[in-house]
Amino acid sequence: MAGWFDANLVSILNGFAIGSLLFILAVGLSIVFGMMDVLNLAHGAFFLVGSYLAVTFVAGESWAGFFTALGVAALVGLLAGGALAGLTEPLARRPILDQALLTLGISLIVAEVLSIIYGNDVFSVPEPPALAGSVSVAGSAYPTYRLMLIAVGLVLALVVWLVVEKTSIGALVRASVADREMVSAMGIDNRKVKFAVLGVGSLLATVAGVLAAPVYGARPGLDKTILLLALVVIVIGGLGSIRGALVGALVIGQVESLGRALVPDYASFILFGTLALVLIVRPRGLFAGKVAH
């Protein structure tokens, strides 16, 4: 057992790094759906916008480039989310499917515009200079940047938990997930909440895109791969549940990393198998937030 653990330590750490990224991505998707009933299928496309911004600002050359990319990505994410909130507003009384279709159309448009701007080449983004090396973890060399990703994911999880559980904004979030009509009956403007929630959710997607650029690079089609993983995460975790997003992200991170390392040909089957297993035991995910969907 100890030998197996040592041999696969790198894969396990990779799993945590992917899990961190997936958490950042999935928590935005999950909150947006849990609070606003908008299934944002453009989430993966927003992620890819972040990755390409990292390419544009040559995020790997210097810290300045990296932070510029992060800042611009955050701004773009906020604006995109706000725009999406405005676009979905006329559809608020229509079935959830209509809003999902709208975001599907937007995701196609964004992905194509990106491929027009950047072409169909595969870009790789180096790590920021101070994190470019690797450190020794229990005898194996491991890239510093990925350790940083794990740390960022953990910190973000802590921050989200603190905000949601301990602040008045968090109380609003929890109340909106539980009963949106009641919240708006208490005198809180639903539309403002929607702008804020979609803005923050999309910001998380674009920021995750920048953070992921040194790992995944930027290429056409990455948006769908990432969207698929994020969807699997929130289906496993339960829509609207932050704890579910964290657990789901960690599980899928390990499945992706260990699965690909141990049985590369069957990784897709294992992903599907995990999904199937969870849904057989818990049809609404591990930590189902809402009952009505």
Added chain:
Amino acid sequence: MSVVPDSTTEPAAAGPEVRPSPTRGRGLALRAAPLLVLFLLLAAVPLFVAPFTANTLSRILIFALFAVSLDLLVGITGLPSLGHAAYFGIGAYTAGLVSIHWTSEAPVPVLLAAAAGAVAAAATGWLAVRSGGVYFLMLTLAMGELVHQLAQRLTGVTGGSNGLFGIPSVRVGGEPLTLAGLLYWYVLAIALLGFVGLWLVAHSPFGSTLKGIRDNEPRMRSLGYSPFRYKFVAFAIAGGFAGLAGGLFAGLVRIVNPTDTGFTTSALILLAVVLGGAGTLWGPVLGAAVVVLVRDTFGPQLDGHGPLLLGVVFVVAVYVLPRGFAGLAGLATRRRRAPGGAA
């Protein structure tokens, strides 16, 4: 417009409707005439048009069959699937592989394609239909993407990202169908059989139960129906017809790419259904025609950025045509009916 008058509205109707049979008989005769004219027109087309046009029409027919098979899920059963291309692609690969390694004699590849589509849909559908609404959307999306990844990974079988090429042309009685017109007749014949099959499913007591489940699932359950079993069978049937369409597609274009199983194709065909009007069966045929024409006519001018236009059409359709083309026709019908009171 006259095929399915009963499914455009009536959100509250649950359970099979009972209609006096003489009305039904007369209605059928009235409806059959324009359909017969349409069929003759469709059959006569290759005598008058260029091979390229016949080829485009063949593609429209295939995508129409594909769209109607999805409509069985989206419109009739109320299950919006974003992974239906998986079964289309599995059918296409099956037909291609059968043609390459065994025989391309007419009905064999498409029949096996339909069987493969149905089996694959049954193998994945039991999981998908456990959930509804957005969960179903996400699960089918995930399944479609997995099939897409498999098609790309299993290079030994599928040819990977190069696609499966060198598929021999379809043979009827040993003679290869190389002329676009003959191929069109072959596609037309099989696609019409497919349409009739789907129409019969949607108008059988089984189809009425599906509509009941769509409109009021708890009520159907309390009446003693098992929604899970009905949805599962509907999913498998839809997968089978999608596989049939895929088989035709492989025979027509003679190359199958992983993209044919992927998200973009699924989104494209869902767009066709939504654009045409879900639940009407004839609407998605129109929707598929528009989608194929837009993609094949304007796509090449956009340097392969057809999905961009597709996305724009999607966004516009969601705002402007909430019920698709069928919604427009439905408006006209309702206005005509309105003075006479409740129909």
